[in-house]
Amino acid sequence: MPRSNTTEELEIPWVYEGYELVVGLEVHTELKTRSKLFCSCANEFGSTPNTNVCPVCLGLPGTLPVLNKTVVELAIKIGLVLNCEVRKSTFHRKNYFYPDLPKGYQISQYDLPINSDGYLDLPSGHRVGIVRAHIEEDTGKITHMGSSGRMDKSAYSLIDYNRAGVPLTEIVSAPDIHSPDQAREYVAELRGVLISLGVSDGRMEEGSLRVDANVSVRPIGSSELRTRCEIKNLNSLRSLVRAIDYEGKRHVKLYQRDGAPIQETRHWDETRQRTASLRSKEEANDYRYFLEPDLKALAPTEAFIRRIESEIVDTPKQRRAFLIGSLSSEEMSDQVEKAIDLELYPYVKHAIEAGISPRLAVARTANELAATVSDAPYLSLERFVEVLQLEEDKEVSSSQAKVLLNAVAKRDEPVSSIVSALDLKKADDNETRSVVESVVAQSPSEWARFVEGQDQLMGFFVGKVMKLTGGKADGSVVKDTLLQLRQIDS
Secondary structure, rough: OOOOHHHHHOOOOOOEOEEEEEEEEEEEEOOOOOOOOOOOOOOOOOOOOOOOOOOOOOOOOOOOOOOOOOHHHHHHHHHOOOOEEEEEEEEEEEEOOOOOOOOEEEEOOOOOEEEEEEEEEEOOOOEEEEEEEEEEEEOOOEEEEEOOOHHOOOOOOEEHHHHHHOOEEEEEEEEEEEEHHHHHHHHHHHHHHHHHHOOOOOOOOOOOOEEEEEEEEOOOOOOOOOOOOOEEEEEEEHHHHHHHHHHHHHHHHHHOOOOOOOOEEEEEEEOOOOOEEEEEOOOHHHHOOOEOOOOOOEEHHHHHHHHHHHHOOOOOHHHHHHHHHHHHHHHHHHHHHHHHOOHHHHHHHHHHHOOOOEEEEEEEHHHHHHHHHOOOOOOOHHHHHHHHHHHHOOOHHHHHHHHHEEEEEHHHHHHHHHHHHHOOOOOHHHHHHHHHHHHHHHHHHHHHHHOOOHHHHHHHHHHHHHHHHOOOHHHHHHHHHHHHHHHHOO
């Protein structure tokens, strides 16, 4: 069974009128494959509606599904990183009628999922059990045409079947989450895992990662699991936090009035900041699950699993440990979180392994590189390190290094040539001191206030010096000189 936290093992983080929150999350992530789960149609977001379709994904009579091998590999990769048991699994038909489901059933996995009984450790140290992470196909997308975007208030609805048959992995957590912020942390960490593995783009705004939250409450100290309500299709972390908080408080108020919530599916109304009932909650028998007759059971061999395991790159947890271990400073935590990004991490890791100061590598990665990397055709790992080495050797100032990094990213020229072309030669320390003294002499009132202890004026003087030197002065030398002069004048 998944190893999870008990109430006694943690400080209850959400308490309302004597009740605690109990949440389990279902995260649906579309997998990054070229084609759909059971046919060769393109798995591509943003195409003209109803163009990436064929008789198979539309469920026309006489068609047969053919399993996409890449989907199986990506699902196993997810299971391994989530510490799951990867095992023999089967496909079932989940029967229900809805316009976005062209076949009238969804091919999913029921009692024998490919991944089960795992866990995910969060940065805070909390452990959330993973009940299962199974394979299924996505549905089409319905757009309700009206000001509210809701079916009951729409004039008509449009259906795009491009998404029907797109491969999904549904990751179901144990009810180990006890606050809205803990839910946010779990989804953010899981999203980072999926992106770092390369199995999903994690774009919640495009619907490629969606969250359903099962919410209930219980008296503090109780271990019972009370009636839960499921909030469907939360597509942002902000909506997730607000929806869970609202729903938990709604349950408490019902119990206080000697009532109780009914098990149902609810919708989060972002405009009204509240949940609303959609339908009564279905049970497994409502879907009339039965084995998919056109697909065999999946039985991955140990060699197949180990081969997939060997392809797994650093996870966010491993990346965080590497960076924090290198920095040994909590003050860099925000920059560390940026630096573990899928695109950024290879740069910072390569720089640190090449001997660049971890603090400098993380700072440049999380700030300048984060703003540059999306438009950086010539910024190789080696060229990034070359720029940082010039800064570390004090051959260019920190401000010049930022300018140089942007130029190196966009110009296919040797770094040394770009340095010469931009005249990025750091000012001599003696020259810098002379400019600082000149600026101080030209600003007597500001200097008097700085000497009296108004430290916010440091930026004023540094800015003046940088302007006069064209950014060639070393900022640390400027600050040290100002502090030395202030001590003399104090």
